[in-house]
Amino acid sequence: MSEAATLTRLRQPVCDIDLWSDEVLANPVPVYKTLRDLGPAVWLTKHKAWVVSRYSSVRKALLDAATFTSREGIAMNSVMNQASDGIMLLADDPEHMRLRRTFAKPLSPKALKGLADRLTELAEAQVDTLSHKTQFDAVSELAHFLPLTVVTELLGLSEGGKKNMLQWAAGLFDAMGPDDYPRTVAGLAIGQEAFAYLASLQREDMDPQGWAAALFRAADSGEISHQEAQNMLMDYTAPALDTTINGLSSALLLLGNNPQQWQLLKQHPELVPYAIDEALRLESPIRAFTRVLTKDYELEGVQMYAGDRAIMQYAAANRDERHYPHPDTFDVMRDARDHVAFGYGTHICAGRHLGKLEIQTVLNILLRRMTDFKVVGVRTELHNTLRGVAELIIEPVWA
Numbered sequence: 001m002s003e004a005a006t007l008t009r010l011r012q013p014v015c016d017i018d019l020w021s022d023e024v025l026a027n028p029v030p031v032y033k034t035l036r037d038l039g040p041a042v043w044l045t046k047h048k049a050w051v052v053s054r055y056s057s058v059r060k061a062l063l064d065a066a067t068f069t070s071r072e073g074i075a076m077n078s079v080m081n082q083a084s085d086g087i088m089l090l091a092d093d094p095e096h097m098r099l100r101r102t103f104a105k106p107l108s109p110k111a112l113k114g115l116a117d118r119l120t121e122l123a124e125a126q127v128d129t130l131s132h133k134t135q136f137d138a139v140s141e142l143a144h145f146l147p148l149t150v151v152t153e154l155l156g157l158s159e160g161g162k163k164n165m166l167q168w169a170a171g172l173f174d175a176m177g178p179d180d181y182p183r184t185v186a187g188l189a190i191g192q193e194a195f196a197y198l199a200s201l202q203r204e205d206m207d208p209q210g211w212a213a214a215l216f217r218a219a220d221s222g223e224i225s226h227q228e229a230q231n232m233l234m235d236y237t238a239p240a241l242d243t244t245i246n247g248l249s250s251a252l253l254l255l256g257n258n259p260q261q262w263q264l265l266k267q268h269p270e271l272v273p274y275a276i277d278e279a280l281r282l283e284s285p286i287r288a289f290t291r292v293l294t295k296d297y298e299l300e301g302v303q304m305y306a307g308d309r310a311i312m313q314y315a316a317a318n319r320d321e322r323h324y325p326h327p328d329t330f331d332v333m334r335d336a337r338d339h340v341a342f343g344y345g346t347h348i349c350a351g352r353h354l355g356k357l358e359i360q361t362v363l364n365i366l367l368r369r370m371t372d373f374k375v376v377g378v379r380t381e382l383h384n385t386l387r388g389v390a391e392l393i394i395e396p397v398w399a
């Protein structure tokens with residue numbers, strides 16, 4: 001960086017906070033506010049990267065994917081960024097759109113219409129197994145169920161990977177942290193196993209009716225390459241599990257802590273989709289991913305430079321009081337569909353309709369089958385990228 005660039009940077013908002021410290025990961029909300037108030041983008045001396053935390057600045061950056069590229073990785077360390085080469089999130093347009101067209105075929109709202117009944121049937125059976133209990137863990141006994149079933153049954157992968165899938169997916173998200181942090185190191189080791197497993201999967205192992213086999217048929221027809229089909233197995237699995245699991249368990253925690261909102265949903269089940277977006281806004285399962293600038297750029301008055309890494313803090317943008325009045329209040333009547341918990345722009349989550357459908361399916365069943373419930377135990381775990389509870393013990397009042 002030139003001397004002039006260094007001097008300019010020194011005049012920009014700067015902060016020495018460690019975004020991946022235990023303290024911040026355990027209690028990030030006040031830090032989000034500090035960073036938003038410091039400026040649209042703030043230079044983090046500890047991480048040598050920008051953090052973008054305001055709603056307007058996150059959306060502006062994500063909409064300009066040519067300047068804020070994901071091509072050089074979305075993680076904070078180069079090992080993970082290199083290992084992830086090949087996933088869709090790391091492709092730039094127009095290449096990215098070509099891949100996404102094939103990938104997203106079973107995930108469109110129209111395609112998912114045919115899936116709703118099957119998901120309800122599966123989730124109903126799972127709730128049946130709980131319906132004699134006076135207490136259950138809404139994470140391991142409920143929220144895990146649909147995302148894991150989708151990955152094995154709909155994707156058509158063998159049951160073999162199922163038992164490790166959750167650990168692998170969570171490891172891959174931890175592997176995105178800064179170099180040498182213990183959680184990153186552990187995540188990278190686990191992530192390697194996931195990459196190796198998915199690369200080892202053979203076509204013969206896949207259910208011919210499943211989404212995975214459809215990818216290879218698309219490759220046979222020349223729509224994508226066989227390597228791209230193999231890579232997309234990662235796109236269907238790693239981002240599909242903890243995101244949806246945390247989305248559902250956070251929604252249940254918020255409803256448990258706000259019983260009047262639960263009662264409102266019982267009276268007005270048509271508000272369930274709003275409640276889901278509101279929960280995703282408040283407790284965004286993916287806290288942040290990063291981008292790299294392809295050119296010098298001024299983001300809402302802050303001068304940034306080509307080659308700089310910028311952390312897009314979805315979770316902070318979603319609590320920006322400049323955009324959402326009373327941002328820390330959980331209000332199922334709020335129209336929060338414009339949140340950025342799924343990102344924004346060209347890389348907006350390709351599985352968002354499925355994720356929301358899974359959450360909605362379970363919430364609808366619980367609203368029908370429980371008159372009320374109490375949260376009696378919560379255990380949290382710290383993760384580099386994900387936010388959510390690890391255990392949520394609830395005491396249901398069955399209808």
Ligand code: HEM
Pocket residue numbers: 074088089090100107235236237239240241243244247280284285286289290314340341342343344346347348349350351352354355356
């Ligand atoms: C509540 C559940 C979910 C949340 C909160 C979530 C969150 C996100 C976010 C924030 C991004 C954007 C990343 C960025 O641009 O930096 C993303 C992208 C993506 N998600 Fe999701 N996700 C969820 C469910 C799913 C599911 C179920 C799948 C797979 C079926 C999935 C697959 C993907 C893929 C493939 C991308 C990359 C899209 C692209 O590059 O075009 N996600 N997700």
